[in-house]
Amino acid sequence: MKYIECPTLGRRPYSEFAISGILEPEPSERPDMGAARWAFDRHSVPTVRTEWWYHTPSQLWFKVTRDTGNDRIAEVELAGLMAKENI
Amino acid sequence: MSLRLLKYAFIEDYAEPRYFNTPDEIKKSYDVVIIGAGGHGLACAYYLAKDHGITNVAVIEKDYIGGGNTGRNTTIVRSNYLTEEGVKFYDASVKLFKTLSEELDFNIFYSERGHFTLAHNDSTLRTARWRAEVNKHYGVDSEVVYPDDIAKACPELDLDCGGNHEVVGALYHAPGAVARHDAVAWGYAKRASEMGVEIFQHTRATGIEHNGNGVTAVITDRGRIETHSALSAVAGFTPTVLDMVGLSSPLEIFPLQACVTEPIKDWLDTIIVSGSLHLYVSQSSRGELVMGASLDPVEVHSRRSTFEFVSGLCDQMLDLFPFLGDIKVNRQWAGMADMTPDFAPIMGTTPIDGFYIDAGWGTWGFKATPISGKTMAATIAKQTDDHLITEFNLSRFDDFALVGEKGAAAVGH
Numbered sequence: 001m002k003y004i005e006c007p008t009l010g011r012r013p014y015s016e017f018a019i020s021g022i023l024e025p026e027p028s029e030r031p032d033m034g035a036a037r038w039a040f041d042r043h044s045v046p047t048v049r050t051e052w053w054y055h056t057p058s059q060l061w062f063k064v065t066r067d068t069g070n071d072r073i074a075e076v077e078l079a080g081l082m083a084k085e086n087i
Numbered sequence: 088m089s090l091r092l093l094k095y096a097f098i099e100d101y102a103e104p105r106y107f108n109t110p111d112e113i114k115k116s117y118d119v120v121i122i123g124a125g126g127h128g129l130a131c132a133y134y135l136a137k138d139h140g141i142t143n144v145a146v147i148e149k150d151y152i153g154g155g156n157t158g159r160n161t162t163i164v165r166s167n168y169l170t171e172e173g174v175k176f177y178d179a180s181v182k183l184f185k186t187l188s189e190e191l192d193f194n195i196f197y198s199e200r201g202h203f204t205l206a207h208n209d210s211t212l213r214t215a216r217w218r219a220e221v222n223k224h225y226g227v228d229s230e231v232v233y234p235d236d237i238a239k240a241c242p243e244l245d246l247d248c249g250g251n252h253e254v255v256g257a258l259y260h261a262p263g264a265v266a267r268h269d270a271v272a273w274g275y276a277k278r279a280s281e282m283g284v285e286i287f288q289h290t291r292a293t294g295i296e297h298n299g300n301g302v303t304a305v306i307t308d309r310g311r312i313e314t315h316s317a318l319s320a321v322a323g324f325t326p327t328v329l330d331m332v333g334l335s336s337p338l339e340i341f342p343l344q345a346c347v348t349e350p351i352k353d354w355l356d357t358i359i360v361s362g363s364l365h366l367y368v369s370q371s372s373r374g375e376l377v378m379g380a381s382l383d384p385v386e387v388h389s390r391r392s393t394f395e396f397v398s399g400l401c402d403q404m405l406d407l408f409p410f411l412g413d414i415k416v417n418r419q420w421a422g423m424a425d426m427t428p429d430f431a432p433i434m435g436t437t438p439i440d441g442f443y444i445d446a447g448w449g450t451w452g453f454k455a456t457p458i459s460g461k462t463m464a465a466t467i468a469k470q471t472d473d474h475l476i477t478e479f480n481l482s483r484f485d486d487f488a489l490v491g492e493k494g495a496a497a498v499g500h
Contacts, residue, residue: 001395015395019385040337040428040484044326046388071387 008078009058016057023050023063048074106273107280113287116313117145119467120305121320122292122328124148125157126268126453127445128320129275130460131467132284138461139468142283145314146276147307149291153272156322159390159422160453161345161367161379162268163358165202167222167229167260172478173431173492174225176458179475181262183457193274195266196372200358202263203237207252207363215258222260232259240357248406252363263358265369265377271456295331301440302332316467318443323388323423325446332439336446337484338425341382342389343450344396346419348411350374364403375417378404382424382450392421424449431490434463434479435472443467444481 002014027038046069053064053076065075119135121128124146135141148154164184166177188195206212215231222229233256234246246254276286287309294306295317305312319328323340355370365381380400383393397419404411426449427433433447445463448455462473472480478490 002393036485036487037335041335042326042337042339043330043335044338044340044386044388044425045330068386068388070389071385071391 004064004073004076006055006062006076008060008062008076009055012055016055017062018054018056020052020054023052052079106277107286109287110285113145113290113307113309113312114285117285118143118314119316119318120144120312120314121146121318122305123155123318123320123322123324124152124272124276124286124288125155125320125322126153126272126275126456127157127448127459127463128318129153129272129279129286130456131318131320131445131463132286132460133275133279133282134461134464135467136279136282136284138464141464141468144279144284145312146279146284146286147290147292147305147312148286148288151288152276152286153269156422156424156448156452157272157456158269159343159345159420160268161369161377162265162453163202163263163360163367163369164197164266164454165260165263165358166227166454167202167204167218167258167263168492169218169221170431170490170492171221171225172490174222174227176475176479177454178225178227179461180455180458181264183461184264184266184454185262187266187271187274187457191274191278193270193277195270195274197264197266198372199262199264200356200369201240202260202358203232203240203360204258204260205237205254205359205361205363206256206258207248207254207361209255211362212256215256218258228261230259232257241355241359243354243410244359244407245409248364249409251406265358265371267372268453271453275460292328292331295328295442297332297439297442302442315441316443317441318445318463318467320445320463322425322446322448322452325425325444329444332437332442334437334439334442334481336433336444336481337428338433338447339386340388340423341385341426342387342391342421343379343382343424344392344419344421345377345379346392346397346400346416347371347375347377348414349417351376351414359407361403361407364406366400366403366407368404368407376411376414382426383421388423390421390423392419396421426450428484429489430492432459432479433481434459434476435466435481436470437481440470447479 053062061079063077166181291308296304358369360367368378427447465473
């Protein structure tokens, strides 16, 4: 079983998380891109990127920085309201 | 030991002929350069030479031939798709597969088994009926069958699935088959090579030169090759190759894993697929159970395999076939599946003249090997999309003209 070292929750199994896409600019922040480009353009080459990860049991959202070339996680950061309120 | 083999052991210069010859030097220029010597790339080279007389072709491969997704899939061939484009295309492929051993004079161990897509609930059965009607309309042998028929074809299957997911019916596709995947790549390589195609293994494409008039050269780690036509047939590495020409695509790369058990006595002579349980299984001619599941949940650009995959798959397998409890898993592996949002491939011409793409084969590429080779060869020879693949052009994502094949994917991805 693979685990994630989470600064908020401690050591949690991978299977407790759902991945919900890449942290990227909103369409309104990318006026250079048409709707089709924004909807469909991907750049799926090996890279280090930040993604939205959802921890199902605790209903918390995290920003996870991961290397897609070897699936190693570099950084896990609590996201959303909970992070702001520092709970 | 065969006498022939014994003879080779004693005569030094009488070696078994090679499947294909690789010249020592890469020529300065070729009419067509194919990047990727998997089944698709080699099939395209073969049909370029055979159907169109274009034999000044180089196929370059960064690894060894058929070592990518061609050698990593679970070898199922079928045509019971959901859309008109899909059914016609894959049916043409099944027809080519049926006679491929004769055509190549090379045994690809094509074996028609019948293909059951199990339905465990009413909504899946409804999709099965829909698919069966579409299939019949286009002349493909496909029908909905019920638990009695399934029990007759595969008495070992537990129709209650341990009481958790009772089987209520299935989509049955009689022409569903398996083939020896390496043999498909080797057969195409052998015959293409005989007609003059040159295959270079361990040769990596590092760049593609193009100007306003189109492609001018492919750069490799063994030098520059001048050409006006380049085909990318590299599955999970397609985004990297597209970077070389500055094109973008909706492809996302997810690992797709598979495994085989130790060889056991023949008992499974059909192909069993369950979308709800996320698994497909057939028995190879060596007796191994060849099993696969759905995609990994997270994008990864490597071919690592995981324990979670095997344990999850075996859990579901035991629901269907409880008697397999003592059978050991022998090997597991992963391939990099290039997924499109509509579960249809990306094929044909691109905005850059002379640059062609054959990608987006996700989890459904092996079954399309012959027809993709044939249609891509026609596309390259005529410099315009073959009529079977016009709907699969990369431009469909600019026009929001997606194909909608998701309902026919083998398992829910």
